[in-house]
Amino acid sequence: MALSITLTVTSSPPSSTAHIAQRIADDMAHLHHRLGDGVSDELGISISYLVEQFALLAAAYRIPAEMEKHP
Template structure:
């Protein structure tokens, strides 16, 4: 099974990008919690790794004041 996730953000403000990436991370974390580690094995990629990557992306686009609220 091939899994492809494409996130394209062209002219969105950074806060919008941060919000979108955080929502993806949250949704994937919830999916991982519901389905467990078996889904990672079937997909061939660690869901928790993807969650961490989207959380990092969200953090990178947050404004400094917003970053402090999430730490």
């Protein structure tokens, strides 16, 4: 089974992109919790790894937005 996730955000403020990435991370974490490690084996990729990557993406976009709020 092939899994492809494409996240394209154009001309959105960083805080919006951070919010989207965090929601994906949260949803995937919930999915992983409900389905367990078996789903990772079937997909051939670690769901917890994907959760971590989307959380990092959210943090990367959140940091510049927070810096703009607090100069």
